[in-house]
Amino acid sequence: MIELENMAYSYGGGELLSGISLKLAPGSFHFLTGPSGAGKTTFLRLCYGDLTATSGTVRLFGRDVRDLTRDQIALLRRKIGTVHQDCQFLDHLPLYENIALPLTVSGHSEWTDEANLKELMQWVGLGSRARALPPELSGGERQRAALARAIIMSPDVILADEPTGNVDWEMSQRLLTLLVELNRLGKTVVIATHDLALIRAAKSQVQARVLRIANRKLQLAGADL
Numbered sequence: 001m002i003e004l005e006n007m008a009y010s011y012g013g014g015e016l017l018s019g020i021s022l023k024l025a026p027g028s029f030h031f032l033t034g035p036s037g038a039g040k041t042t043f044l045r046l047c048y049g050d051l052t053a054t055s056g057t058v059r060l061f062g063r064d065v066r067d068l069t070r071d072q073i074a075l076l077r078r079k080i081g082t083v084h085q086d087c088q089f090l091d092h093l094p095l096y097e098n099i100a101l102p103l104t105v106s107g108h109s110e111w112t113d114e115a116n117l118k119e120l121m122q123w124v125g126l127g128s129r130a131r132a133l134p135p136e137l138s139g140g141e142r143q144r145a146a147l148a149r150a151i152i153m154s155p156d157v158i159l160a161d162e163p164t165g166n167v168d169w170e171m172s173q174r175l176l177t178l179l180v181e182l183n184r185l186g187k188t189v190v191i192a193t194h195d196l197a198l199i200r201a202a203k204s205q206v207q208a209r210v211l212r213i214a215n216r217k218l219q220l221a222g223a224d225l
């Protein structure tokens with residue numbers, strides 16, 4: 001799926017990430033943790049070909065990112081759904097159209113009407129909010145909408161960057177449950193988070209590996225979280 005081999009990355013100064021190797025197996029569930037500024041967001045961006053490693057190799061679905069054109073990377077990226085820390089929406093479009101944007105952009109606008117999106121919107125608990133405008137949404141609604149948008153193309157992998165960053169505990173549990181359900185459907189899930197309580201809570205629901213980035217390296221975290 002996604003494979004990193006002795007990868008390093010620098011934004012131009014010193015190395016931020018170094019000697020990183022990891023294989024994300026199909027259907028696996030990973031948490032990614034580490035101090036603020038350690039490089040979690042950068043790591044996720046490398047995992048979906050948004051950044052190119054300074055050295056070492058990143059393979060997306062068996063293809064070395066360096067051998068791919070931007071268009072080829074964009075095509076492979078359709079198999080990867082991303083949820084960002086600050087979910088961006090087009091404020092003038094109703095929610096269902098925002099969620100359908102990946103379909104519109106990829107030329108499948110015939111599937112983007114409200115009726116087709118109903119099931120997905122109900123699944124994330126936004127069935128009654130289809131026509132709301134993004135500025136009218138709560139933090140938790142925005143995060144669930146971002147998750148719906150991330151999975152609308154039925155990706156194999158979901159990379160979520162602090163998906164529970166701006167919501168209360170109950171909502172973070174709800175988001176976690178949605179991500180666990182997606183994993184049970186066979187999706188590979190990676191969640192970057194500072195929230196160790198969330199990771200502990202997940203342990204009863206899913207077999208997750210916990211990775212930690214610190215001092216430029218990626219390590220498997222201990223069981224003492």
Ligand SMILES: Nc1ncnc2c1ncn2[C@@H]1O[C@H](COP(=O)(O)OP(=O)(O)OP(=O)(O)O)[C@@H](O)[C@H]1O
Nearest residue numbers: 011016034035036037038039040041042043192194
């Ligand atoms: N586009 C960029 N250009 C230069 N430096 C950057 C850029 N993006 C991030 N950085 C720097 O790289 C380091 C890692 O940032 P990153 O966002 O990956 O960390 P993080 O672990 O996700 O942090 P947080 O937990 O606070 O979200 C930080 O020092 C940040 O300032």
